[in-house]
Amino acid sequence: MKRRDFLIWIFKATIGAWILGFIGSILSFIKFPKLEKEEFEKEIEIKGYENLKIGEAKFVPNLKEPLFLIKIEKGFVAISAVCTHMKCILEYNFENKRIDCPCHGAIFDLNGNPIEGPPRIPLKRYEVKERGRKLYVVLE
Amino acid sequence: MRLKKEVENCMLSLNKINVFPLKKYFLEILILINLLIQFLTGFLMLFYYIPSMERGFESTIFIIRDVPLGYYFFNIHLWGAILILIFVILLIFKLIFYKLYHKPKEILWIFTLILFLFLSFQYFTGILLPMENNFYWQVERIMEILKEIPILSSIYSFLFGNFIINKFVHIRFYIFHSFLIPIFILIFLFLIFSNFEREKISPFYFNYLFILFLTFLGILLTLSILFPFKISEIYDPFKTPTKIYLPFFLLPIYFLKIYLPKKIFGFLFLILNFLIFILPWIDKRKPLPIFKSKISFSIFSLFIILIFLAGIFGFFKL
Numbered sequence: 001m002k003r004r005d006f007l008i009w010i011f012k013a014t015i016g017a018w019i020l021g022f023i024g025s026i027l028s029f030i031k032f033p034k035l036e037k038e039e040f041e042k043e044i045e046i047k048g049y050e051n052l053k054i055g056e057a058k059f060v061p062n063l064k065e066p067l068f069l070i071k072i073e074k075g076f077v078a079i080s081a082v083c084t085h086m087k088c089i090l091e092y093n094f095e096n097k098r099i100d101c102p103c104h105g106a107i108f109d110l111n112g113n114p115i116e117g118p119p120r121i122p123l124k125r126y127e128v129k130e131r132g133r134k135l136y137v138v139l140e
Numbered sequence: 141m142r143l144k145k146e147v148e149n150c151m152l153s154l155n156k157i158n159v160f161p162l163k164k165y166f167l168e169i170l171i172l173i174n175l176l177i178q179f180l181t182g183f184l185m186l187f188y189y190i191p192s193m194e195r196g197f198e199s200t201i202f203i204i205r206d207v208p209l210g211y212y213f214f215n216i217h218l219w220g221a222i223l224i225l226i227f228v229i230l231l232i233f234k235l236i237f238y239k240l241y242h243k244p245k246e247i248l249w250i251f252t253l254i255l256f257l258f259l260s261f262q263y264f265t266g267i268l269l270p271m272e273n274n275f276y277w278q279v280e281r282i283m284e285i286l287k288e289i290p291i292l293s294s295i296y297s298f299l300f301g302n303f304i305i306n307k308f309v310h311i312r313f314y315i316f317h318s319f320l321i322p323i324f325i326l327i328f329l330f331l332i333f334s335n336f337e338r339e340k341i342s343p344f345y346f347n348y349l350f351i352l353f354l355t356f357l358g359i360l361l362t363l364s365i366l367f368p369f370k371i372s373e374i375y376d377p378f379k380t381p382t383k384i385y386l387p388f389f390l391l392p393i394y395f396l397k398i399y400l401p402k403k404i405f406g407f408l409f410l411i412l413n414f415l416i417f418i419l420p421w422i423d424k425r426k427p428l429p430i431f432k433s434k435i436s437f438s439i440f441s442l443f444i445i446l447i448f449l450a451g452i453f454g455f456f457k458l
Contacts, residue, residue: 087280
C-alpha cells in the first residue's frame with residue numbers, strides 16, 4: 001500500500017468513526033432510560049387496612065401491578081387485579097366472594113384460579129408481610 | 141395591458157408543467173389531499189394542546205369546547221386518520237391487483253408498505269394524546285399485541301421503555317406523533333410520488349383538484365358532525381371500560397392473537413409481513429393484471445375474504 005493511499009484510508013476511517021460516534025451518542029440519548037427502580041419499589045406499604053371485615057377487599061392502585069388485598073380469617077391475601085387474558089382491571093364481587101372481569105366475563109375465585117371465561121392462567125399471588133402495625137406487599 | 145400579458149405568460153408557463161394524471165393516480169392524490177388536511181388540523185391543534193398527562197385531557201376538552209372551530213378540527217383530524225389508513229390499504233390492494241409492484245417498481249411497493257407502517261404508528265401514538273379513558277385502553281391493548289411480536293417489541297422498548305405509560309412515554313408519543321413521524325411520512329410520500337409518470341397539464345386540472353379537495357373536506361365535515369368522537373372521561377389506569385374498540389386494521393391481527401399460542405403468533409406475524417415485503421421477488425411471472433389469470437385472481441380474492449372474515453370475528457371477540 002502506498003503512503004498516500006494509507007493516509008486517505010486513515011482519513012476516511014476517522015470520518016466514519018466520527019459519524020458512528022455521532023449517531024451512537026444521539027441514539028444513547030434517545031434510548032428510554034431505566035426508571036423502574038425509581039418508580040416502583042419492591043415492597044409497597046398499604047394504609048387503611050384496619051377497617052376491613054372478613055371477606056372484604058381493598059383495591060391497591062399500584063402502577064406496576066394493581067392488587068386486591070383481601071382479608072380472610074387467618075390474615076390477608078394479596079392477589080393481582082389484572083386479568084391474565086387481556087390485562088383488564090378486575091372487580092371484586094363481595095356478595096359472591098369472587099373476582100369478575102368486566103371485559104370478557106371471566107370469573108376467578110379468591111385463590112386466583114379461573115372458574116369461567118377465556119383465561120387459563122391463574123392470577124398472581126403476592127406475599128404479605130406484617131411488621132409491627134404496618135402491612136407490606138412484596139412485589140417481585 | 142401589462143397585467144394581462146403577465147397573466148398570459150403565467151398560463152403559458154403552467155402549460156409546460158407536467159402533472160400526475162388524476163384518473164390514474166386518483167387514490168394517491170386523495171391520500172395527498174388527506175395528508176394536507178391532517179397536517180393543517182394537527183398543526184393548528186398544537187397551538188392549544190398541553191403535552192402532559194394531567195393537563196392533556198383538559199386542553200383537549202378546551203380545544204373541543206372553547207376554541208372556535210376546534211370541534212371540527214379535532215373530529216376532522218381523527219376521521220381523516222381513519223380514512224387515510226383505508227386509502228393506503230386500498231392503494232396496497234390496487235398495487236397487487238394491477239401488479240404494479242413488478243420489476244422496475246419494486247421500490248414503490250416497499251415505500252408504500254413503509255408509508256402504511258408509519259401511518260399506523262401515527263394512529264397508535266396519536267390516540268394516547270387526548271388522555272381519554274377509551275383511547276388510553278386502546279393503546280394498552282395495542283401494546284398487548286406489540287409485546288408478542290419479536291423484533292417490533294424490541295424496537296418499541298428501545299424507544300418507549302417497558303410497555304408502561306408514564307409521563308416520559310407520553311412526551312415521547314407527543315414528539316413522535318407531531319414532529320418525527322410526519323417528517324418521515326413526507327419523505328416517503330416524496331419518494332413514492334417521484335416514481336410516478338407525468339403528463340402535460342389539462343386546462344381544467346386544478347379545477348378538478350379543487351373540486352376533489354372540497355368534496356373530500358365535505359365528506360370529512362359530514363362524518364365529524366354526524367359521528368363525533370366521544371371524549372367523556374379522563375384516563376384511569378385502574379378502570380377498564382367494558383368494551384375496548386381497536387382500529388379496524390388491527391382486528392385481523394387481534395383475531396390471530398386470540399386463537400394462536402403466544403410464540404407462534406409473533407413469528408407468524410413476522411413471517412407474513414416479510415413475505416408481503418418481498419412479494420415482487422417471489423412473484424416473477426408476467427406482469428399481467430391479476431384478473432387476467434384465474435388462479436392468481438382466486439388466490440387474491442380468497443386472501444381478501446379471509447382477512448375480512450378474521451377482522452369481523454376479531455370485532456365480535458373484542
